[in-house]
Amino acid sequence: MSVVEKEVKTKTPLIEIKNLSKSFTIGGQELKAVNNISLSIQPGETVGLVGESGCGKSTLGKTVIRLHRATSGEVLFEGENILSLPEKPMKKFRKEMQIIFQDPYASLNPRMTVEELIGEPLSIHKIVTGKAKKDRIKELILQVGLKPEHLQRYPHEFSGGQRQRIGIARSLALNPKFIVCDEPISALDVSIQAQVVNLLKQLQQELGLTYLFIAHDLSMVKYISDRILVMYLGNMMELADSETLSREPLHPYTQALMSAVPIPDPEVKRERIVLEGEVPSPLNPPSGCVFRTRCIHAMDICTKQVPNWKEVKNGHFTACHLYN
Numbered sequence: 001m002s003v004v005e006k007e008v009k010t011k012t013p014l015i016e017i018k019n020l021s022k023s024f025t026i027g028g029q030e031l032k033a034v035n036n037i038s039l040s041i042q043p044g045e046t047v048g049l050v051g052e053s054g055c056g057k058s059t060l061g062k063t064v065i066r067l068h069r070a071t072s073g074e075v076l077f078e079g080e081n082i083l084s085l086p087e088k089p090m091k092k093f094r095k096e097m098q099i100i101f102q103d104p105y106a107s108l109n110p111r112m113t114v115e116e117l118i119g120e121p122l123s124i125h126k127i128v129t130g131k132a133k134k135d136r137i138k139e140l141i142l143q144v145g146l147k148p149e150h151l152q153r154y155p156h157e158f159s160g161g162q163r164q165r166i167g168i169a170r171s172l173a174l175n176p177k178f179i180v181c182d183e184p185i186s187a188l189d190v191s192i193q194a195q196v197v198n199l200l201k202q203l204q205q206e207l208g209l210t211y212l213f214i215a216h217d218l219s220m221v222k223y224i225s226d227r228i229l230v231m232y233l234g235n236m237m238e239l240a241d242s243e244t245l246s247r248e249p250l251h252p253y254t255q256a257l258m259s260a261v262p263i264p265d266p267e268v269k270r271e272r273i274v275l276e277g278e279v280p281s282p283l284n285p286p287s288g289c290v291f292r293t294r295c296i297h298a299m300d301i302c303t304k305q306v307p308n309w310k311e312v313k314n315g316h317f318t319a320c321h322l323y324n
Contacts, residue, residue, distance in 0.1 A: 012079070013040035014210050015064065015177060019074035019104070022056075029283050033059040035234040036073070038309075043177070046204065046211040048225030048242065050218055050257065052279060056234040057214045061180040064212065066090065066091040073225065077178070080222045095125055098171040102183040104163035108155040114141070114166055115151040121173040140169040145199060161192035172207070181213045185220065193217070197224050218261045222246050230254045233282055233290040237311060240316040250318045252295050290319065297322060 022034040033056045041047050049057050062068045064075050067080060074081045101107035108117055118137045122128055130138055140147050144165040155163055164184060173180055181200065185193040186190045197220055203209060215221050218324050221228060230237040230253065232247075238251040249255045256273040262268055275294045280286055286293050292302040299321060307319045 014043045014077040015041040018074040021071045023071045031282050046225045048221035048228040049214045050233035055231045095174040097178045098176040099180040100171050101189050118170050125222045143171045160188050178210045238318040251320050
């Protein structure tokens with residue numbers, strides 16, 4: 001049993017997500033982007049979040065830290081429901097929860113220098129001023145592998161990987177405990193992705209950070225995550241520790257995702273599971289199990305009844321009628 005697995009069993013969760021839902025109104029219709037998600041994240045843990053584009057991953061991450069207003073449910077940060085807090089008392093929790101955005105081109109103001117970008121959170125929250133502020137900014141830029149001479153440059157003068165390092169430095173400015181990594185590597189070259197992920201792992205060890213890591217690349221998610229949650233059309237499909245989910249996926253959707261992960265060994269053969277059809281519109285999701293229209297194991301009950309979220313094995317949960 002790993003250190004994190006022991007901590008999961010003994011520590012109070014840093015984040016508890018309870019029956020969280022987020023809907024948008026589009027053309028008079030309700031779109032359920034996130035539907036009844038429940039998840040606990042322990043201090044120092046990395047939970048990976050995977051699924052096809054449009055499944056609600058980023059919406060969930062932004063709703064957890066209140067960049068989106070939840071439609072219903074609770075998010076407990078160290079036991080306090082932050083979704084019910086007015087803006088003023090919420091400000092102190094903003095320091096504890098940060099986000100690294102997907103696009104380092106769009107998330108940095110092109111008119112601000114690196115020093116101004118990293119220092120902005122410190123000014124808003126009035127953490128430090130003057131020389132102490134400059135020293136803190138210099139410390140942060142060194143921490144992410146850049147140099148003090150970069151501080152007077154503008155975002156367009158950097159590569160994509162360097163820009164994402166600036167975004168990471170900005171997210172660390174307030175000494176947060178929890179960071180939502182919203183697809184932080186998807187806009188980067190493959191050669192740079194591993195560098196950024198290794199930096200995130202290093203910072204987690206040094207600073208005791210807790211991550212919700214959102215990505216499409218399952219091999220990278222497995223590498224960085226302690227546990228992985230699989231989402232489809234706003235719903236939870238499966239949750240397990242990363243090794244178990246990779247070795248023994250239970251849900252047909254997870255099995256299809258895992259079958260697409262390349263194996264770096266030409267002697268090992270894996271049957272590719274190709275999902276038929278398109279992802280249904282979230283404006284008009286299928287009745288019963290939302291995955292049934294693409295599932296080779298679909299049964300009559302899948303049309304009529306939403307599968308229960310069930311612990312099939314120790315710490316391994318899934319929502320599938322094959323196991324209900």
